[in-house]
Amino acid sequence: DAKTTQPPSMDCAEGRAANLPCNHSTISGNEYVYWYxxxxxxxxxxxxxxxKNNETNEMASLIITEDRKSSTLILPHATLRDxxxxxxxVRALYNTNAGKSTFGDGTTLTVKP
Amino acid sequence: xxxxxxxxxxxxxxTGQSMTLLCAQDMNHEYMYWYRQDPGMGLRxxxxxxxxxxxxxxxxxxxxxxxxxxxxxFLLGLESAAPSQTSxxxxxxxxxxxxxxxxxxxxxxxxxxxx
Numbered sequence: 001d002a003k004t005t006q007p008p009s010m011d012c013a014e015g016r017a018a019n020l021p022c023n024h025s026t027i028s029g030n031e032y033v034y035w036y037x038x039x040x041x042x043x044x045x046x047x048x049x050x051x052k053n054n055e056t057n058e059m060a061s062l063i064i065t066e067d068r069k070s071s072t073l074i075l076p077h078a079t080l081r082d083x084x085x086x087x088x089x090v091r092a093l094y095n096t097n098a099g100k101s102t103f104g105d106g107t108t109l110t111v112k113p
Numbered sequence: 114x115x116x117x118x119x120x121x122x123x124x125x126x127x128t129g130q131s132m133t134l135l136c137a138q139d140m141n142h143e144y145m146y147w148y149r150q151d152p153g154m155g156l157r158x159x160x161x162x163x164x165x166x167x168x169x170x171x172x173x174x175x176x177x178x179x180x181x182x183x184x185x186x187f188l189l190g191l192e193s194a195a196p197s198q199t200s201x202x203x204x205x206x207x208x209x210x211x212x213x214x215x216x217x218x219x220x221x222x223x224x225x226x227x228x
Contacts, residue, residue: 034216043117043203043219044156087155091215102172103148103156 004088006107012082014113018075022088025069031092033064035073036103037084044087044103047073078111085109115139117220119204125226126194134189134223136204144207145187146171146217147179149200156203162187194227201225 005023012018024033034049048055048062050071055062061074075082087106120135136145143164148156148171158171160179168179176198178190187206191198201224205217 032215036217041201041222043205043221044217046216046218049216102158105155 004090004104006086006088006104008105009108009110011110011112012075012078014080014111015077018078018082018109018111020073020075020086020088020107020109021070022073023070024088024090027068027090028092031090033062033068033071034089034091035060035062036087036089037082038087038106039081039084047086049091075109078109080111080113083109083111117204117206117218119202119220119223121223122221123224125228126191127228128195130194130227131190131192132194132225133191134202134204134225136187136189136206136220137185138187138204138206138218139185140206140208140218141184142206142208142218143184144215145181146205146207147177147187147189148203148205149173149198150203150222151200159189159202196227199225199227 032049032051035047036044038044048057048060050062050064064071085106085108087103117138146161147159150156157173159173159177160171162168162181165184180188201222203222204220207215207217
């Protein structure tokens with residue numbers, strides 16, 4: 001199962017775009033890239049996911065490289081409320097790796113005024 | 114639609130005591146999970162279930178047992194609590210869509226302290 005690598009922390013100025021990288025060089029063809037975030041001590045919240053095409057929703061954009069070995073989560077206009085720990089994980093089609101669902105340490109994003 | 118709820122929110126136990134954490138979801142999800150999160154760390158999977166009546170071990174199952182007698186409920190039991198089990202416990206549920214993808218929805222967590 002693919003593991004992910006993320007920088008431990010990042011800062012971003014309020015109103016600017018936050019670009020959070022994730023390396024998943026051993027990802028398999030049937031694995032999706034998911035992003036979640038955890039604000040303070042709350043339960044993690046789903047943000048976005050993708051397989052190989054770039055994706056966008058009301059929260060963020062996900063850019064996946066052509067070789068699928070890395071991806072970037074983009075928060076287009078970061079606000080102070082986006083300060084959180086962001087987790088990048090991979091999940092197989094039809095949840096066939098459900099037993100490997102570990103979130104790792106993630107990236108702590110701090111949005112500064 | 115309450116989503117995923119957890120009971121209790123907080124609990125303090127003495128070493129050796131037992132307790133059960135309850136997770137309930139009203140989204141008709143097939144999959145349910147129990148994670149633990151230690152201070153400053155990510156979430157680690159304890160046990161999970163892919164359907165009513167089924168359970169399986171995750172990455173850190175020792176010292177815990179689970180049961181999924183009803184589709185909407187997933188119980189996590191500590192038979193003899195130890196200080197090393199002091200943590201925040203999160204429950205999650207998910208479904209697999211027609212595309213085979215899976216999105217997890219998390220509860221608010223249970224903060225457990227074992228003295």
